[in-house]
Amino acid sequence: MTDNYHVTQEEKGQRIDKYLSDKRDDLSRAQIQTWIKEGYIQVNESQTKANYKVQVDDLITLTEKEPEVLDIQPENIPLDIVYQDKDVVVVNKPKGMVVHPSPGHPNGTLVNALMYHIDDLSGIHDVVRPGIVHRIDRDTSGLLMVAKNDHAHQSLAKQLKDKTVKRSYVALVHGDIPHEYGTIDAPIGRDTKDRQRMTVVTGGKDAITHFEVLERIGQQYTLVKCVLETGRTHQIRVHMRYIGFPLVGDPKYGHRKTLATEGQALHAQEIGFHHPTTNEWLAFEVDPPKIFTETLENLRQSY
Structure with a gap:
């Protein structure tokens, strides 16, 4: 192509x-x-x-470069498949699972699991990520779209580019956000002082996050719903830190003293998109994992 x-x-x-x-x-x-x-x-x-x-x-x-033959081994890793048909799969990725193999994570990834459980996956753009149209971080749980063929991959990628995919997250942040709604429009790029981090930077890629306060817990914590208009690396984590309310448990962008939540308290709760073949609108929602809900309940009882 x-x-x-x-x-x-x-x-x-x-x-x-x-x-x-x-x-x-x-x-x-x-x-x-x-x-x-x-x-x-x-x-x-x-x-x-x-x-x-x-x-x-x-x-x-x-x-487009032709996909190469992959040397990634299928692994019988339990997978929470929320929806599947001949074109797409929607999975609920667990907290702690890396999406695709990389030098530091050659196996045990979502891709290894997908190759075991799913017969067909697309092979567009990047040979290391069969079927993967978009990603969420290792310690972020929740919903991901997966393409089973190249037509579906192209359709879902275009919907992401056109900003018609609905993606909403729930996040627990430090601090008491003073307003009910907000939009963070701040470009994101790689931190020149630390290449492993992203930051708000002049000349970065456009990045827009809409948020809504769901619950305030004392004056120490706020539960928010975040809706992505764009999908930059670490976008919610960077944007919430930028406005002074970093995610609880975030080892890269959060407070040094935080709660033990096995990484950032961030969950991809909702996803919606048009089916690549039928154009039907599909929408899915999954609850946060146990460690997220237990942390919330413990905080509510403390304040």
């Missing part, structure tokens, strides 16, 4: 890797840089470099 893009006056001067990552939310800048080196991305039918700055009327051609 080949995509063509024409650079407009407003887009002039951007690095090509940033330009394409803004166009394609399903591709990381690192992946785009690799494809540029391998010749899958060209400017005006010629080879280019990742630091090339696009010019008005440039024709950017992106030819």
